[in-house]
Amino acid sequence: MKPHVLIVEDEQAQAEILRYNFDRAGFDVSVAADGEEAMVSVDEKQPDLILLDWMLPGISGISLCQRLRTRTDTRAIPIIMLTARSEEGDRVRGLECGADDYVVKPFSPSELIARVRAVLRRTRPALSEERLVCADISMDLGTHRVSRRGRPIHLGPTEFRILRLFMERPDRVFSREQLLDQVWGRDIHVELRTVDVHIRRLRKALGTTGEDDIIRTVRGTGYALNAAN
Incomplete structure (x- = not known):
């Protein structure tokens, strides 16, 4: 069974690049353009990992991460934060809100896929x-x-x-x-x-x-x- 990754990204071009690369790498991929759509997607089919953009319309990635961590059924889902914010304070804030990893844009898709696999090996060893x-x-x-x-x-x-x-x-x-x-x-x-x-x-x-x-x-x-x- 393929690992299911939910990509929460409001930039359509970036979302499609990620979808294409993760699909080629053997993942089952869903995409949401904002926080509310992401919550609906999670309720319909819980992902094995979420790639979460910090800057989203409406509810921010930070707020969405915190919301997921307060729910019993979603608190254990691994989350990797994607953001252009590179300051140390931003990294700390992202991790403290509950993210498992923090990747700064721009990044290579191959590096991101490797990060995802590493997080899944740690949090969902059954998948590997x-x-x-x-x-x-x-x-x-x-x-x-x-x-x-x-x-x-x-x-x-x-x-x-x-x-x-x-x-x-x-x-x-x-x-x-x-x-x-x-x-x-x-x-x-x-x-x-x-x-x-x-x-x-x-x-x-x-x-x-x-x-x-x-x-x-x-x-x-x-x-x-x-x-x-």
Whole structure:
């Protein structure tokens, strides 16, 4: 699954350059032109990392960063601040507001991509690993093999993608809409109840020999994978 990067940049030319380079580098890319659009985008599909311009129309990048850090569901999203401000005091302010890194314009796209990969390795190591482990479940991303307590688990492609998403973010609750977006994709029409069908199949496969149900149903919200089991 590609890392999802949200670019918040009001200069269209700069945003398109970034989109092009990150797409070529293997990222899933979304773009927002201002803070309000960025918040809508985050609520629709939470990114793995945000590239945030300091100078935005309306709400500033600093204010948006602070807002994201106050929300429980977004406080852990890595944020890299992009700005023409190069003074030490500006760097300090950017980092103190909650940014994980601070990149001064102009910059080379290759350097920025390297910074993004470094932050993701530190904050989301699962994105750079070939093997995921959560509780007693192990997933080999190279061979698409899954096991639980050493027992092979046979999954269909959709169940594998759902489990991978869960294992990359254990304990996080995903709504049915978020699962549809991130597992099936926005351009494919699938009914919400289809998610429940595949969750039931995944549960059955993981508990074939009587293991505990590791998938938690959050009534009225969605599903999560329990990290401690």
